[in-house]
Amino acid sequence: MTLFTIQLLNGLQLGLLLFLVASGLTLVFGILDFVNLAHASLYMLGAFICASFTLWLGNFVWGVLLALPVTALVGLVVERVVARPLYARDHLDQVLATFGLILVIDTAAQLIWGPAGIAVPLPDWLEGQVQIGAVTLPSFRLLIIGAGLMAAAGLFWLVNYTRLGMLIRAGASNRTMVSALGIDIQSLFALVFALGATLAGLAGMLIAPITEASIGMGNSVIITAFVVIIVGGIGSMKGAFIAALMIGLIDTLGRSFLDDIFKLVMSTEAAETSAPAISAMLIYIIMAAVLAFKPSGLFPPKVR
Structure with a gap:
């Protein structure tokens, strides 16, 4: 039970990090209709920028606070230089351009920053552990969970209860009508793109102290993020949140306990051989099932 609780929290942590990446991706993909493969590079840049500020200032919290607006600025530059000229082009052009941008x-x-990764030091108060009953958990992992939940709540409030969120929803529904009403749709889309970049960068900043900032660190994350938005429904914040938690928990618990389940029906050797392969495929099996039975996702946005 102790191991299960620890893995459950690890799955929650992974799910919230995936949500931060997938929420920005689903905003850009679902609202701007722009396929941004370079979203993973913004995740990596957030980690490197935070690492630099942390080393300069000697404080991880200040590093995150200063890196967030810088990452948003990078997102604005990418939107203006690369994304905006491609909004009217087909998805193949967008894929090719953003793949080149990754390189x-x-x-x-x-x-x-050099080819080697950058280790991000944590303050002493984040390097300790918290005792919850019989379970001992690292303080920083609990901070990641708390930050992810706060970001999710803030994004939900922004999209559903603010004027900017109203404009975002309107632009997603009918950008021509929004432009006709006098709203600068290009500035609105630039803000959406910058918000997506900031969310991806925040995920990179939070994971950097665990894995360190490294070249190409987002390449595997972007694949899982696409799985999340396909399962949840492209353009749906609710879908991205629920699907991210589901994918994070299934991936983590599957890698931890699938071999024990298989041992109930097959030999130990066969279970230990097949379980890692099947656990690695679980999230893609789920995506295939969703595409087969509900192609628009589990929670598609109402405008679609």
Whole structure:
């Protein structure tokens, strides 16, 4: 039970990090209709920028606070230079352009920070552990869970209860009508793109002290983030949140306990051989099932 509780919290942590990446991706993909493969590079840049500020200032919290607006600014530049000219083009052009942008950003990061990763030091108060009953948990992992929940709540409030959120929903529903009413749709889309970049960067900042900031660190994350938005429904914040938690928990618990389940019906050797392969495929099996039975996702947005 102790191991299950620890893995449950690890799955929750992974799910919330996936939500931060997938929420920005589903905003850009679902509202701007722009396929941004370079979203993973913004995740990586957030980690590197936070690492630099943390090393300069000697404080991780200040590093995150200063890195967030810088990451948003990078997102604005990417939107203006790369994304905006491609909004009217088809998805293949967008995929090719953003794939090329991944190579450019990876090379630029290597020139600026070097090929080796950067370890991000934590303050003493985040390096301790918290005792919850019989379970001992690292303080920083609880901070990640808390930050992810706060970001999710803030994004829900922004999209549903603010004027900016109203404009975002209206732009997603009918951008031509919004433009006709005098709203600067290009500025609105730039803000959405910058918000998505900030959320991806925040995920990179939170994971950097655990895995360190490294070149290409977002390449595997972006694949899982696409799985999340497909399962949840493209353009749906609710879908991204529920699907991210579901994918995070299934992936973590599957890697931990699937071999024990298989041992109930097959030999130990066969279970230990097959379980890792099947656990790695679980999230893709779920995605295939959703595409087969509900192609619009489990929680598609109402405007679609």
